Amino acid sequence: MPRVTPAGARLMLDHVLGDPSVPAAAVDKLLAALPFPSDPTPRLLRAVLLRRLAADPVSESSLDTLQLLASLPAPASPIAAAHIAVAAFIAASASDFDAAARALFARPDGRARLAVDEGGSPALASDEVIATVDQFEAAVGNSFSQTVLRGLWGDRSATEERVRELLAAEWAAIGPSLLVAAAERIVGDGAVEKWRAADEATRAKFCILAGEENTREVLGKLEEPTSSANPISTPAVEKAIDALKTSCADLHSVVEDPLPAAKAVADEVLAARLEKGVSLNAEEVRGQPTTCGTAGPSAPNYKDKGPSTGKPHNLMDWNPTARTFQWEESPGPESSESSLRRPHLPSPRRAPVSPLPPLENKNRRRRTRKWCLLEEETLIQGVEQYGSGNWKDILNNNPDVFIGRTPVDLKDKWRNMIKPIM
DNA sequence: TATTGGGCTAACT
DNA sequence: AGTTAGCCCAATA
Numbered sequence: 001m002p003r004v005t006p007a008g009a010r011l012m013l014d015h016v017l018g019d020p021s022v023p024a025a026a027v028d029k030l031l032a033a034l035p036f037p038s039d040p041t042p043r044l045l046r047a048v049l050l051r052r053l054a055a056d057p058v059s060e061s062s063l064d065t066l067q068l069l070a071s072l073p074a075p076a077s078p079i080a081a082a083h084i085a086v087a088a089f090i091a092a093s094a095s096d097f098d099a100a101a102r103a104l105f106a107r108p109d110g111r112a113r114l115a116v117d118e119g120g121s122p123a124l125a126s127d128e129v130i131a132t133v134d135q136f137e138a139a140v141g142n143s144f145s146q147t148v149l150r151g152l153w154g155d156r157s158a159t160e161e162r163v164r165e166l167l168a169a170e171w172a173a174i175g176p177s178l179l180v181a182a183a184e185r186i187v188g189d190g191a192v193e194k195w196r197a198a199d200e201a202t203r204a205k206f207c208i209l210a211g212e213e214n215t216r217e218v219l220g221k222l223e224e225p226t227s228s229a230n231p232i233s234t235p236a237v238e239k240a241i242d243a244l245k246t247s248c249a250d251l252h253s254v255v256e257d258p259l260p261a262a263k264a265v266a267d268e269v270l271a272a273r274l275e276k277g278v279s280l281n282a283e284e285v286r287g288q289p290t291t292c293g294t295a296g297p298s299a300p301n302y303k304d305k306g307p308s309t310g311k312p313h314n315l316m317d318w319n320p321t322a323r324t325f326q327w328e329e330s331p332g333p334e335s336s337e338s339s340l341r342r343p344h345l346p347s348p349r350r351a352p353v354s355p356l357p358p359l360e361n362k363n364r365r366r367r368t369r370k371w372c373l374l375e376e377e378t379l380i381q382g383v384e385q386y387g388s389g390n391w392k393d394i395l396n397n398n399p400d401v402f403i404g405r406t407p408v409d410l411k412d413k414w415r416n417m418i419k420p421i422m
Numbered sequence: 423t424a425t426t427g428g429g430c431t432a433a434c435t
Numbered sequence: 436a437g438t439t440a441g442c443c444c445a446a447t448a
Contacts, residue, residue: 365430365431365432365442365443366441366442366443368431368432368433368440368441368442369441370440370441371440371441389424389425389426390424390425391424391425392423392424392425406442407424407425408424408425408426408442408443409441409442411425411426411427412440412441412442412443413440413441415426415427416439416440416441419439423448424447424448425446425447425448426445426446426447426448427444427445427446427447428443428444428445428446429442429443429444429445430441430442430443430444431439431440431441431442431443432439432440432441432442433438433439433440433441434437434438434439434440435436435437435438435439
């Protein structure tokens, strides 16, 4: 089994230890199995301290723990109360009150005093706390005061209660783990921008992490027009946008075509996938991107319920017009218009369009997205593996490839691919 | 619910 | 104007 990397251990511990519902026994096993990170997250540190405190709420060492907790960023509010309660209990319950009180509260080096006085932790200091520290200091050698303080602070269960209150507040405020925060960035608020900025490979990872349902939702939002982006839509604006598009097209005609590079990347990914033993190989794919070495005499059985009757079984016969394109770029300026009013080059169909969009009440049609080479090849393999018609199986087994596609999309694409040449 | 076939339309020649 | 890939819808199993 591959070893857990320090970074992986850090993420796991941050996630698991920070979950108060995970029992101490499980935490102990995890800590024994994983290396403790050299740069633990504040959440992990907090979780470790809270668990240590829960196991040993009232003692000299819990005083250490409380002081460490106070040094972490954004401590919960009851920490000062818990800290002074523990310190006071230790002194009040000591057989030698004077010695204990001196060690804890006397100027200048009393341990609790150092923690709450000027220069100590602001999280542990308050007027009330300072007053208590002063009372204990003043009680050294004063048996009456000692009796009073023992009565006030000598109750272990009350002290423990203060610590439990602190624990509850700290756990409630511990916040999400790094993993949860990362997941939130992928599927929660702001996910759309994250996905929009991601390249294809990163999106494939997001897809796996987010799950099918979330992926579909985010991709849906991604392609959704943002109505506020271009609230003004006039003929003049549309003309200007058309002009921009034209100049972009002109620019593309003189700069290097990015398609070959994108295709090379796609081919590499495909070749890696095919190393599992499928008969296609990288050379074949590179040499003839729209054909498939698995076709021919041993062509897959497109039988079953598939639309195979009278259709070519040799993949060399693929409809040559079923062309392959690069992935579309992330939605550009176009996506900011309503798809119904999206500006584009003049089309005969658009000429008679009424000023009142007839489809206003219908669901918006998804933006057309060309199929990339990887999708086509994966579809072919999927049909070989699962059979034509099992579109959902094919889709579910290639979620990192068919991003934003539905089973019906796969069916339609296959229909196009096996369509006879007209 | 998943799949299918017919039909529609944006995008392109 | 014609063609096609991609998408939608309603029927069906």
